[in-house]
Amino acid sequence: IHLATENERYLSELSDQAGCFKETQTVEFIFLLSEKWHLDESARYQAVELLERFMIKQVEQICKTSRENVRSGEQGQGGSWSSLKDQIYDTFVLRLVSCIQLASKLSVHYNIVNSDTALKFLQSLKYSYTKQELLESELAILKSLHFQINVSTPLAYVELLLEVLGHNGCLLPAKPVHQMCMQLLDFSYLRRDSIYDTLLKIAIENSTPSKLQVAKFLTVKEDFMLLAVGIISTSVFILNPGDWKQVVEHLNCITGITSQSISEFSYAVLKHVVGSTTP
Numbered sequence: 001i002h003l004a005t006e007n008e009r010y011l012s013e014l015s016d017q018a019g020c021f022k023e024t025q026t027v028e029f030i031f032l033l034s035e036k037w038h039l040d041e042s043a044r045y046q047a048v049e050l051l052e053r054f055m056i057k058q059v060e061q062i063c064k065t066s067r068e069n070v071r072s073g074e075q076g077q078g079g080s081w082s083s084l085k086d087q088i089y090d091t092f093v094l095r096l097v098s099c100i101q102l103a104s105k106l107s108v109h110y111n112i113v114n115s116d117t118a119l120k121f122l123q124s125l126k127y128s129y130t131k132q133e134l135l136e137s138e139l140a141i142l143k144s145l146h147f148q149i150n151v152s153t154p155l156a157y158v159e160l161l162l163e164v165l166g167h168n169g170c171l172l173p174a175k176p177v178h179q180m181c182m183q184l185l186d187f188s189y190l191r192r193d194s195i196y197d198t199l200l201k202i203a204i205e206n207s208t209p210s211k212l213q214v215a216k217f218l219t220v221k222e223d224f225m226l227l228a229v230g231i232i233s234t235s236v237f238i239l240n241p242g243d244w245k246q247v248v249e250h251l252n253c254i255t256g257i258t259s260q261s262i263s264e265f266s267y268a269v270l271k272h273v274v275g276s277t278t279p
Contacts, residue, residue, distance in 0.1 A: 003160060004255070006152055007225045016215075018222050019192075021055040022048060027189045030100060033121070037113050039104050041182055045153035046103035048189065050141065051096055053151070057144045058088065058095075091137070094129060097122060098137040106150055154185060157228035161254065165232075170250045172236065172243065180235035184269060188231065191272050196221045199268040229257050230265030234273075237266055 027048055034044035062085075097118050104113040115131045122129050129137075142149065158181050165172065188195055200217045201207050209217070220226065229251045237244045252259045 003152060003157055004225060007157075007223065011219050011223060014219060014222055015056050015060070016218070017056050017059060018218055019052070020059075021052045022189070022192055024190055024192070026051070026096070027192070030096065031186065031190075033097070033100055034103075037100070037104070037117065038111055039100070039113070040107060042153060042155050043100070043103040043107045045155050045185075045189075046106060046151065047096075047100045049151050049153055050099040050102060050145070050149055054095060054099065054141045054144055055088075055092075061144075062088065093125065093127065094122065094133070094137050095141065098134070098141055101134075102138060102141060102149055152224065154224045154227045154231070155182075157224050158185065158231055161228055161232055161251065164254055165247065165250055168250060168254070170243075170247060172240065172247070176239055177232070177235050180239055181231050184231050184234055184273070185227075187273065188227065188269060192221075195268050195272055198271055199265060202264050202268065225255055226257055226261065226265060229255055229262050230269060233262045234266040234269045237270070 030047050030051070031044050034047065101113045101118055104111065115134050118134055119129065119131065122134075159178070162172075162174070162178060162181070166174065196217070199220070200209050200213065203217075203220075204213055233244070233248055233251060236247045248259050248262050251257065251262055
């Protein structure tokens with residue numbers, strides 16, 4: 001109930017820019033760096049979500065500052081926006097590393113990414129940051145997000161729903177299903193745009209969605225509960241197709257998400273896993 005409420009609140013306050021910083025290259029960068037530093041799965045998802053939330057806040061603040069500068073006549077709009085945009089580009093990798101550091105402190109207390117490790121990596125990319133700048137970067141993220149950084153990730157939704165399924169008597173091979181869910185969740189993050197593009201076209205029964213339909217679909221793309229039930233459903237379909245219908249019915253009862261929506265999500269994921277264009 002707590003996760004469902006949190007998910008609804010997040011969707012109700014969704015920024016129009018949500019998802020802009022979950023591009024494949026960015027997510028892949030975070031996943032690979034988290035793997036290099038031996039972080040667990042929850043840390044890498046948390047890092048993605050932290051970076052997304054922080055960057056949106058930063059962009060919104062920069063746009064606000066730019067507008068205020070124009071109104072006050074301090075600078076021309078072009079010069080102001082150009083310098084502020086450069087500020088985002090110049091610090092992006094630093095912010096990304098800081099988000100991974102913060103995520104590591106939240107989820108892997110015995111394997112925290114310390115300043116020395118982070119600096120060594122940044123130096124390997126020819127950045128010349130100091131420890132002080134690294135600490136200031138973490139603090140900037142914390143302040144921007146009002147220290148609310150322990151955000152729930154889709155992994156938390158997946159794992160809790162698997163527990164509820166087991167508690168309700170829907171007996172599944174726990175370890176294989178969990179492992180498959182992990183692989184599919186990674187896949188869904190890395191192929192996010194193409195999966196949701198397929199899902200949108202299924203939902204509207206049209207291969208050329210309008211701008212308004214794309215905009216309205218944003219809440220679907222950011223719905224962690226839908227993502228979680230879709231990942232579990234797809235995992236069961238791959239491993240135990242005979243149990244799939246029963247699991248979808250259970251997930252429908254638990255979350256209120258329709259069986260059709262769950263099935264459509266599973267189809268969208270499977271289509272890209274298989275890589276086939278046939279129905």
